[in-house]
Amino acid sequence: MSSSPRSTGRHTSVVVGGGLAGMLTAAALAGAGSGAGSGSGEVVVVERDALPDGPFPRKGLPQAHHAHLLWSGGATAVDSLLPGTIGALREDGAHRISLPTNMVGLSPEGWFRRWARESHYVLVASRDLLDWHVRRAVAALPNVTVADRTEVLGLTGGARRVTGVRVRGADAVARVLDADLVVDASGRASRTPRWLEEFGVPRAAVRTVDPGLVYASRIFRAPKDLGNTFPVVVNVQAADPRREGPGRSATLVPIEGDRWLVTLSGTRGGEPGTDPEAFGDFARALRHPIVSELIAGAEPLTDVVLTRTTVNRRHHYEKAALPAGLLVLGDAVAAYNPVYGHGMSVAAQSALALRDAVARYGLSDPRLAARAQRALAGPVAAAWALSTGNDVFYPGATESGPTAAERAVAAYVRRLMRTSTGNGRVARAVTDVMTLERPASRLFTPPVLLAALLGPRRAQLTGPPLAPAELAAVAAARG
Incomplete structure (x- = not known):
């Protein structure tokens, strides 16, 4: 070249x-x-x-x-700059994951619902x-x-x-x-x-803002006839600086070639390692063991790879x-x-x-x-606010700790995230910003402010919102 x-x-x-x-x-x-x-x-x-x-x-x-993850706001920009590229990626095995219909997510504020109508999407593939x-x-x-x-x-x-x-x-x-x-x-x-x-x-x-995060990833062979259809699973319920202990997370994404790419992460005192035997144990120790259950019966295709530059x-x-x-x-x-x-x-x-x-x-x-x-x-500031909103609270993340403005914004975002677990309109607004399709000001419009004040309209889910076929896959993985 x-x-x-x-x-x-x-x-x-x-x-x-x-x-x-x-x-x-x-x-x-x-x-x-x-x-x-x-x-x-x-x-x-x-x-x-x-x-x-x-x-x-x-x-x-x-x-x-x-x-x-290439959020829909980014994917649209790529296709505008290089028309046809997103289509070519999909033909080569990249997955277009509908949001929120095909993502199973757990945040510190609870499980997100998989609302029936697609509002956004994310493109997933190997880098x-x-x-x-x-x-x-x-x-x-x-x-x-x-x-x-x-x-x-x-x-x-x-x-x-x-x-x-x-x-x-x-x-x-x-x-x-x-x-x-x-x-x-x-x-x-x-x-x-x-x-x-x-x-x-x-x-x-x-x-x-340095939360001391460490990343560990491994690729697995997805179960037959399931690798291309299983949702993205994001489990970050433990990454909450308001509670004691380090933040931890586990993410599973389907990538080309009927494979699952699983990434674990942990902040200071809770970092994952490179030991293959401990990989599943780390995911199992989270509040919900969904990722560890899925990979328990899956064939590992790579060693564990660690990264500290985060x-x-x-x-x-x-x-x-x-x-x-x-x-x-x-x-x-x-x-x-x-x-x-x-x-x-x-x-x-x-x-x-x-x-x-x-x-x-x-x-x-x-x-x-x-x-x-x-x-x-503009896009830099939106992503910066999302990325540092939680990270700034971890011990040692900054020299002087979070600013008053960062504390206020973080408290509001936590309220928004909790509301979005039981309010579809607020979930749409949060996803508008998360996918970079709308600026962060979207979260401060009068309808969203009022909804955040009132809180969730539905009771919180008590477990992951999995479809019957997905539940069967989890059960099969458990053996």
Whole structure:
């Protein structure tokens, strides 16, 4: 897939990072899906690692082993940027899970009902398959060059304007790629803070919330004729910082190839390990053992894979005086606790916001990057509030503890979650925001505020809302 970028001439845009965020950014800048076609100018994607030619693991992406969710708000953005990609993913085995009709979820506030009418959906598949379809679609665009095994050494330009990047390719030759716009989509390991320091630009304000979460995942062979139809199971009832003990969760998602991907997580003092024998024990120790019961009779296909890089960190670049021509996007702006599954969807919506900004202002506008940075702060802020609303309360998560505003919002969200267990309209509003189809302000409209004040309209469920065939599967797993 690799091509060496030319050092002569001006590249309209250079994207640092060839992961999902970088590829979707390239699609946005190339004009894919917007009718702009090749007239949008040349786009070069620079990736340090080798990109696999297929749905295979990629170096530098350890989180690919864990459960990934592409919420409907993100899936819509992907299909707008790369039309037909979601359909191609489904043809290749990705599952479209209707919400709330095909998700079995337990929160600290109780079991969620599976309301009869679909309001949203989530796309689930292995991360390798998702990345491959996006990567292949972007590489096929006529005005995009993908240069993997190429390291970005630094930015060119200065404090007033970035004019390109210095790179070194697999041939060990250093060169300069001039650009009207440089987008850093390199993920959690972004070097933008250091690059800004080299230009004498003050670092942007940073907020870090670290609940000490550890992830452990394993893939199982799903029971015959059940792998593609079983709902997503999310069991996070113990992840409640108001009660004693660490937060824990277990998630089961069906992925391509009649497989179940099971991810366990725990905060400080309750972390899962890599011992295969203890994997089921961890899930069994939760308030409800549904996940452990399902995997008890399932054939494990992989070892247990552990990840500790789960800290929430947000750089407020939208408030900083960045040089013109520099934009930061994806996990390089805000990285979230993966248990909420928002990273990919935010990246897609951020790329869409960039495309809209380019269409409105043009690449020649010296304020384009700043305007786009402010525009993508919308989806970033919504996901940040959802991700840190609980995490900020765990001991040691922040240096000074939750702010007064965070305490107030968290109390209201807990009330909303409890109400949504027995009120379909509130459940719809919560899912509107969770899937990133609506902004967080949706939860503060008068009808939702009133419903939250009144509380649930139905009594809480006493067990998981499983259909007869699903109950039979649990019974069969129990043996």
